[in-house]
Amino acid sequence: MDSEFNLQDVVRCHLCEAPVPPLHCAFCRMHLCFTCKNEHLSHKSEEHQIVPFNERGRLYPKCSKHPTNLCDLYCKQCDVPFCFECVSSGKHLEHTQVNILNVLKQKKKIIQRDLKEFENSIYPKYKEIAFNILVQKDGLNENAMKLTIAINKHGEALHREIDIAIKKLQSDVDKMKYKCMVDLQKLEDEINNSISDITQTSAKLTQLLNSNEVFSYKPRNTEFQTIPPKIVVSLPKFIPQTINRKQIHRQIGSLSASSTFFITEINTAYGKTNTLYSVACQNDQEVWTRGLDSMIRLYNIHSKLVKSIQTKSGNTPSDVAVTQDGELVYTDYEDKTVNIVKNTQIQKIIKLGSWRPCNLCSTSSGGLLVAIVSDDQKRSKVVRYSGSTKKQTIQFDDKGQPFYSSNASPKYICENKNLDICVADNEAGAVVVVNQAGELQFIYTGLPSKTEKPFFPFGIATDSQSRVLTADCDNHRIHILDQIGNFLRYIDNSHLVMPCGLCVDTKDNLFVAETSQGKVMKIQCNL
Known part of the structure; x- marks a missing residue:
């Protein structure tokens, strides 16, 4: 039994041997009188914790192996407190041993x-x-x-x-x-x-x-x-x-159909001075974002900034996308380039002459679809690329009329699961969908209403059922169409404010860039 708890012992101050000391240093295991307290605390090279004498044992747990003993030490490997008698048994001899009170303080901090x-x-x-x-x-x-x-x-x-x-x-x-x-x-x-x-x-x-x-x-x-x-x-x-x-x-x-949405807000660095415009799913847990500055930022669903990449030119990116191989690509309107990020290194893959790239998307075949506009902003078209090689141009219908508005307004683009090419033409107030061969499938201009603002499409995405989702920014809603252009329903609620860029992950969760609040909204719903 520890001698300090033996009732037959005369308890004295360890410094002056005054009887019945009222204090105890828990770290040094020393009894102290009031006179010797300051002298003991003056040893600044040591750690001290002065407690009333009758509370000296409360800081030390009893040893599980030797119940009559108090534990002075803690074994990091075994994650247990132990007494000096345990030390003599050799059980923790090769392990890291620390003062029990240090562990106590750490545990309480946690x-x-x-x-x-x-x-x-x-x-x-x-x-x-x-x-x-x-x-x-x-x-x-x-x-x-x-x-x-x-x-x-x-x-x-x-x-x-x-x-x-x-x-x-x-x-x-x-x-x-x-x-x-x-x-x-x-x-x-x-x-x-x-x-x-x-x-x-x-x-x-x-x-x-x-x-x-x-x-x-x-x-x-x-x-x-x-x-x-x-x-x-x-x-x-x-x-x-x-x-x-x-x-x-x-x-x-x-x-109209009712539904239950689960909405997760992803807070970002964007706001009123740096409007959030585009999102692109890196995977089901992370999403790339771009605004008005030269940075492209990757956030996870817990609002943590995972990575930031600055454009090579220092210009504002016009749009971002993720390839089938999981690599980030972006358009640079001012530099007239499309760029890919490989292991944080930025490589130019497309350089345009008298045209400028606006929006883009990755295709299921591993290529890119890029919406481009002429320098004089009098012509626009969609071009399919395989690497840096132009494979297809989509510009006119079978009557020679242009599919898309001519200026540099946003033309968010995506490829549907049925390989249709879907463009949200902001200036035209329309969603234009053509098939893989460039033949018009349908044009959607919203539902007529005398009380709402004009249809103002920004972002566009498609899901695993080939449904088309487009953001109606001014009316604060998402329009959902079937693959042949029939209106199905809205995603419309008080938590959706000025939606812009859209993307859908592998589980059909919708990510929405809110321009006014600088947030990405992850919407889980059964469409």
Whole structure:
């Protein structure tokens, strides 16, 4: 048994031998009287921790192998505290041994750090999501009520002939509401469970700070650091039609589709002074971005800046894309070049003469499609390249009329899974789609509306089902078309502001560059 705890010993100050010393240095394991305290602390080459004499044992855990002994040392290899008797057994002889109080201080610092992160970061974010769910549920109920009123009002004008159709629509509203409410309730339960777990963990961490049980502590912060995406319910709208008795069921109206979106915000360095314009998926976890400066930045989905690359000329890049081999390519309008980044080295692969490159995309065959405009801004076309070799030019329809507007306004471009070439012609207010041979498939100019701003397409992307998605910047929405140009639906909600560049990852998650806020929005939804 440690002699300092033997009741038959006369406890004295280790410096002056005064009886019953009131103090104890935990690091030096020395008893001290008040007179000798300052002398002991004057040894600045050593670390000290003065505690009341009757609390001297609280800092040291009991040895698991020798319960009557206190642990003075800590084995880094075994990750356990041990006493001097353990040392004599030779178990930790070849291992790195450190003072137990140093480990104690380090452990408590880790606990304090983790507790701070729980209280100041993780917990508030979970609470924010939980509050957002409540708001969405209130909005869902309110919207469903408004829909029911609108449907009933329209039904009164049609009298008994439309009773069956009206009841069907009301049933559809209830089904949509139920489906969305189930999604919200499920996520709310998950978030509340996490909040409860976080609260309990925080309480345990607070208790650990005041105990000597910290050696069994295993951090759990990483379980909660990936904050769940925000959930946004896209509320349906009732779209009434002019009454036609012969086609009553078709002309009563319909409900737009409802859906549940999971939105993750990726914060970037862009903002009002450096507008974010383009995004390109490097993989499912990382996305390249470009704005008005000369830097191209790679962010991961946790808003961490992974890499920055400056254009070779120092000019602003016009667009960015990622090749089939995972290499970054970009256009330089001023320098009239298309460039590729290989192992941080920038190589020029295309040099134009009297033309300038605007937007581009990578093709499934490993080549590039580049939208270019003439120096005088009177002609524009799309050119297919294999390396630096021109393979195809797409400029005129079968009547000799140009496909695309002539000036240097954005013409975001992508290749569909069916090999169609899709261009969002901003100046023309149209999405122009041609097939692989350059033959016109369709032109989409938005849906007519007296209350909305003109269709103003910027970014464009396609998914695994060959659906075409284009950003309608001024109306704050994404239009979704099928592969033959039929309008399917909008992605339209309060969390989408001035969308511009688009890209889709291998899981059909949509990444949206928001020009006004400088954020990339990752939208997970079942289209």
